[in-house]
Amino acid sequence: MDWATWNRQFLESHLRQVRQCLERAEPSPPSPLAHLHLHLTTAQYVLQTALHGAPALERLGLIFGLTPFEVAVLVLGAGMELEATWSPLCAQAQGDPQRNYPTPALALKCLPQPHWSAFTPAAPLRYWQLIHLGNGSTLSTSSLRLDEQILHYLLGLNYLDTPLMHLVQPVATAHPLAPSHQDLAQHLQKLWQTNPRQSLIICGADRATRRDLVHQACHPQGYELWQAPAAVFAAPPKEMAPLLHRWQRQAQLTPAVLLIEGDALGEKEQMLGQYVQNNPTPIILSTPDRPAWPGNTLLILEAQALTLAEQRQLWQELWGQKLPPRTIDSLVWQFQLNRSQITHISQTVMGDQTITPEALPPKLWSACRRQSRTTLSDLAQRLNTQASWDDLVLPAAQLHILKELMAQVRQRATVYETWGMGGKTGRGLGLSVLFAGPSGTGKTLAADVLAHELGLDLYRIDLSAVVSKYIGETEKNLRRVFDAAEMSGAVLLFDEADALFGKRSEVKDSHDRYANIEVGYLLQRMEAYRGLAILTTNLKDALDAAFLRRIRYIVRFPFPDASQRAEIWRRSFPAQTPTQGLDYLKLAQLGVAGGNIRNIALNAAFLAADHGEPLQMRHLLLAARSEYIKLEKPLTDAEVRGWV
Incomplete structure (x- = not known):
């Protein structure tokens, strides 16, 4: 017989035995094993159990360590639920027509090998809620009911408790x-x-x-x-x-x-x-x-996360010769994906029959970028990166360094692994950069350009959310930032990082000691981070010397001179912006940085649009005055001479 039949017949044999006890209103004499009620020999019973497993009633007894009396109590409760004729039997056995339900007193009176301890709260029946006792005048006369899940379990129906x-x-x-x-x-x-x-x-x-x-x-x-x-x-x-x-x-x-x-x-x-x-x-x-x-x-x-070798092998198994090794190397070094993510990305991209072989690498890169996108909404803000090199006005030396950074990110697989420059430990391969310079000189814009050109997400870290007054919380927040960013190799931007990366103080109290621990932890994580971490500061001298030694690059963003300011003005107006009579050399007389120039250009455009006119010098003059009020600086005649 199958297990379901075996289980049903086993339960029925015990139901018959307990029913006989109720009919006699007394315990049955020492009876043979329950399996003999199935007309099976002991050997047949052992074989049946070996083939299909123990019946549910026996399993319950073994799982919860039930005595024979406690097993019989479960059968008593099951019979009340399964057979309508048990109600009058219970009433007759207790000598009370109103008491047509099982009670502890009935079980102790009629079932074999009774013991009162079975009904204590610490005993298995009540501790594991196999039975429930209703409200009665006494414990012994309270109604006894089998738990619903246990009833179904005895019938061979195992499911999650409601x-x-x-x-x-x-x-x-x-x-x-x-x-x-x-x-x-x-x-x-x-x-x-x-x-x-x-x-x-x-x-x-x-x-x-x-x-x-x-x-x-x-x-x-x-x-x-x-x-x-x-x-x-x-x-x-x-x-x-x-x-x-x-x-x-x-x-x-x-x-x-x-x-x-x-x-x-x-x-x-x-x-x-x-x-x-x-x-x-x-x-x-x-x-x-x-x-x-x-x-x-x-x-x-x-x-541990998948090793580079394991990720590479998985990409190769899924794509074979369709994907060049160079493309696989770039994906493996940039994105730390698990097996399910790589499989999902591959199946999605393979399903697009319109992708040409030339478009396959950038398509996979974009898919990996979306799949590995981090969720740090409470500690970081993902910036929409659209800026290009044409939007950035910097001296040639600074532009050269920024392009070196791009080469380091793009060629990590070749240099560190193929050429063996990564060493045996793989430590210290992080690329950390400091952008130092006055406010508005293009530090954040440069980070935007790098992320956009590399095809990576840019996250600006919210230092007010990261730095905590509670001991150890800043370290935990930093760990969350770096751990989440490791998956995608995203570009991390610690804007105005002076507050977090200031000079480590002499230890005067416990607060100073923990502040130094936080800085030390940050240095360690930046050194190990596989992606690009950019720090910006207006005050380079405020940074700790030990911290600066671990920075791979320091890019100084100078205040733009007149020719650079004229170029920034020229690039501030898209081709579709209607302009009239703009003189970029005269506009360059204004002694402000690029960020302020873009504010003035945008505000002037709103003024011109509101008047229904092309953008002119007079609109820029009005916007410049408003910007200087915000900066709490006087607007001199020399700066705006000849504008209007």
Whole structure:
């Protein structure tokens, strides 16, 4: 017989046995094993169990350590739900027509091997909520009802408990793992073979990779994998405790593993750690960083991102000869993608039959850029990069350095790997640049141009959100910025970075000591960051000397001279802007930087449009006066002589 038939007949045999007890209103004499009611020999029973597994009733007894009496109580509750004739039997056995339902007193009177301890709150029946007792005048006369999920479990129907449905989601499928991650999954599998209740922390790599790794370890053990975001555990402990207790029961019935995922656990970190440490069923806490709560006794497994070789091999497996090695190298060195992302990008691009071989590399680059785009809306702002070299007016020496930077980003794969200049450790390969100069001289615009020409996202870091007065929080925020940016190799712009990267002070108190730790951590991360990190400052002398030594390039943005200002004015008006009588040499008399020039040009254009006229010198004069008021500077006659 199949398992469903085997399970049904096994339950029916126990229902008949308990029914006989109710009909006699007393325990049956010591009876043979339940399987003999199926007309099976002991050998046949063992064989049937070996072929199809133990029936659900036996599994419950083994899982929760139930005594024969407690198993009989479950059968009593099941019979009441499944057979309408049990109500009068209960009333007759208790000698009370009104008491036509099971009670602890009835169970103690009629079922074999009774013991009162079965109904204490600490005993399995009530602790695991296998039964529920209603309100009665006494405990012994309270109604006894089988839990709904347990009833269905006895019938062979195993499903997620209803109170948990809004908390956890099944992880049904997983992507294949890279060799390094397969080794880690096998290690986790061996841990569960030794200790099926092993809980632990998995960190590093990315969320999808950590999830795939755990899923692959679960499958050979027969575990189902369920996922819950760490945010669901933010409720007060009194609210969460009953739900967590239900999960513990669920995990033993299925069996199952719970994967709690969180990118920034914050204050919940220690509370989650305590829950995981004290839980009797396997739970995996998935987080990018190693937890730092005190007293942690959990095992920590650290998953690394795909190596460059593993990423390259995957691209080659998916594309074969269709993708030039040079293109693969550029993608691998720029974007830190996991297996599922590379597979998804490849399948999407391959599905577009209109792409020519020449258009394939830029199409893949754009797809990788979108796929790896970071989510740092609370700490950074992604800027829309549209500027080109034509929008940037700088001396030739500064332009030459900026183009050197582009070459370093584009040729990293060739120089560091093919030519072996990256060394064996791979440390210190980050490209950090300092843009120093007065406000408005084009520092942010230059970052815009570099990101646009490189085809990368540009993120301006919000220092007011990063720097925290609380000890250790600035370091955590910086870690989030760099970890997220590593995936895409985005260009990071720390605008007006003086506040964060100032000279390290002498240690006078604990605040100074932690401030220095933050600077040291920043230096370390910038040195290891694979992308381009740009710092801007108006006061280069305010930066720490040790910090400047680790900067690869320092680009000084000078205040523009008259010829440069004339060129900035000339490039401030697009071809479609209607102008009349503009004199760029006279406009260059105005002693302001490029940022102010663009403000004046834009404000003047609004004035001209409002008057329904082409943009003229008089509109620029009005806009210049407004800009100088903002700058709290006097507008001299020499600067505007001959404008109107």
